[in-house]
Amino acid sequence: MTKVVIQDLLDRFNLELLTGEAGVQREIFMSDISRPGIELTGYFKYYPKDRLQLFGKTELSFLEELTTEQKKDRFLKLCAEETPALIITRGQEVPTEMMEAAQAAGVPILRSPHKTTRVISRITNFLEAKFAPFTAVHGVLVDIYGIGILITGQSGVGKSETALELVKRGHRLVADDSVEIRQEDYDTLIGNSPTLIEHLLEIRGLGIINVMTLFGAGAVRSHKKISIVMNLETWDQSKQYDRVGLDEETMKIMDVDVPKMTVPVRPGRNLAVIIEVAAMNYRLKRMGVNAAEEFSQRLTKMIENGQDVGGDSTNGNM
Incomplete structure (x- = not known):
């Protein structure tokens, strides 16, 4: 199977690297992309930590309802050792708690100016082609x-x-x-x-x-x-x-x-x-x-x- 790292996404889709420069060589092992909605509520029992984690307008809007301590707790768990990267769509501003947790864990945060559905579609198609038999x-x-x-x-x-x-x-x-x-x-x-x-x-x-x-x-x-x-x-x-x-x-x-x-x-x-x-x-x-x-x-x-x-x-x- 072809090896794909975060740097490949940066080169291919012209994404903006906000933090986590040390993790650009993190390897991606699957084409599935996760939108951590239920995880933001605090439920991490089935958290797919080995997938790319994507935050659209819905996820970031929900974060505004949480306290500072809750945000820190969620991002501490989201930025697992196996997590390839966090992706922000629509060019949205990134919460300070997310930046700090990603920087500490060495997890890259990538930002795209495009709509969430378009980002998911393009990255998924790219990864499926790379991982195809x-x-x-x-x-x-x-x-x-x-x-x-x-x-x-x-x-x-x-x-x-x-x-x-x-x-x-x-x-x-x-x-x-x-x-x-x-x-x-x-x-x-x-x-x-x-x-x-x-x-x-x-x-x-x-x-x-x-x-x-x-x-x-x-x-x-x-x-x-x-x-x-x-x-x-x-x-x-x-x-x-x-x-x-x-x-x-x-x-x-x-x-x-x-x-x-x-x-x-x-x-x-x-x-x-x-x-x-x-x-x-x-x-x-x-x-x-x-x-x-x-x-x-x-x-x-x-x-x-x-x-x-x-x-x-x-x-x-x-």
Whole structure:
């Protein structure tokens, strides 16, 4: 899991550090953010002290109802050894008791000028992306018509060459050779390239090329959601390949089942065009148009009506 410290939040969100400079290297272990409402009343039995503690207008307004001694007691308990930081929203003034307790415990106090809901949303999204489950897959990730397609297959089958042809046709490269994948939420996979090989393509016989330098910034992107897996394999005469598209195969990556298509490779097949069409067909399916199902329904209807379906659909020349 990626290590995240308070300094990362300061750098990312341009927060104001009010006190607790010694604690900017405190580590954050979870994406959950706590708003200590019930704790301010004095109930600390279930206090989640290992979370970021956020104070909005409601929390600070309630503090005005407490006595000085009550404030000191609450903040003494809130500033635990495990607490990463206290965050103040809406640019509000910080109570003296909070400043003193945080300074004594070495807990940073960060202040943002933005609304509470916006601060929670942005920081939570940032932390969830950092803490998301992670894996790496050998393959190529490309963005075709807005659809992220992960091209897999044995070494030398032509993945990088196909990606190069797709880039020439106006699509965008995300990663070549190694694709780092993180799972965001329960059904979303985001792929990106390792920093070392970002924007690079390895073409056998040609070497390593920089796609952004050759084709411009519009030919690459840093990350993309993975929607389809296209597995390239050498044509096997003894294997029966799907010719209609009714059988939907999936590939499990971490906890997510991703639609998978197997494309046989042999001389004369334009793989770039096939993958382009696969992306367009996927978009049509999301809009409710499924050509394979429509064909199957038409064929079934003709058979039920006793009509001649024609030789091409039965002898393999379709």
